[in-house]
Amino acid sequence: MKANRHLMKRTLALTAVACIALTASACGPDVPPETTVDQKTEQFHKLMKRPDIDQAMATYDEMYGKLRSQLTATVPSLKWRQTDDVSGSGCGNNFPAVNADLRTYDAVERGLPNWVAEGKIPDEQWEAAQKVADTLLRFYGFDSGPVVVKNQPSDHYVTFHAPDGSEVTFGTAVNTGLTVRIGCHLTADAKKRGTPAAPPTY
Template identity: 60%
Template sequence: MKVRRSLMKHNLVLAAVVCVALMASACGPDVPPETTVSQKTEQFNELMKRPDIDRAAAGYEELYAKVREQVTAEVPALKWEVANPESSAACGNDFAAVNADLRKNDAEVKGLANWVAKGNLPDFQWKHVASTVGQVAGTYGFGGGEVVVDQPGNHEIVFRDQYNAELNFGTAVNTTLLLRTGCHLTAEAKKRGTPAAPPTY
């Protein structure tokens, strides 16, 4: 009987020690959970490293003009005309959080006016002229050149820069030059320097 009481007493003491330990751990100093920057802020901060959309578009327009000039110098028969006006849209999935819940976009992509020259660029000239376009684009940070189409009388190549802008040069029935920017903050958002607060309804 004494052994049993002693064992019960021992168990109660052990239980008390465990409870005290648990209480101590529960009542210890609060350690704040690890905090992370919101996706919206992360994406906005990434875009702050880039020029605003107006400055970016101005640089691309300069590139655009030099490409047309160089192509015309090599193939004088090509006469460039604007086919479609400039357009703009919200950024794609990579920066979708920046514009989430906003009435007016903080970030956007632009499609510069499309240029078309009537007539096809002959196959024997294509590689040389495409290479020239690539060289001019390279001075503006565009690399490589992805061949999209390479068939007799039908060619298309795309160059991209660090912001994922795309310069598209092709020839088929007509010869075309297209440029779409990557995602950039608007001048207003860039000047503000922080994400816009969602509207209150």
């Protein structure tokens, strides 16, 4: 019995030594590696390659106007009206480090005003209207789409996406609607500065 206990203790001791010698992931929960890259600087430099938010808004607003005009040319019954104003927020999960610890955001997203036309696009004209949207939006860099969210009689809804995270939604049911959400871009001041902002001192 004593021999067995001695053997068991020795086995446990050897197992502990082996575990110490092996990596943490082999003997316990995974331990994430230390961060060696300045995430704030890395993300800021990625956004420096994009237009600033004012430039992006001007480009997408131009696109938005052309889209409404071309859709009306295809479906003359569409009479557009603006239903809200520009909205905005700090950038979300894609570039979380840029705005960390800042009082004023360096990186922002914008939503252009929503536009609605009373009445729906007839089913027999929906495919042509969707093609108009697809052709124009691809010219402006929306190379992902249309993603069909809904395609039923008298109820159609698609989305288009650009590499900067921007999204256009286009749908028709009782009425016809358009939205444009602009992805993450630096403010004009941040891009002019060219480097991440230092955290405030309190």
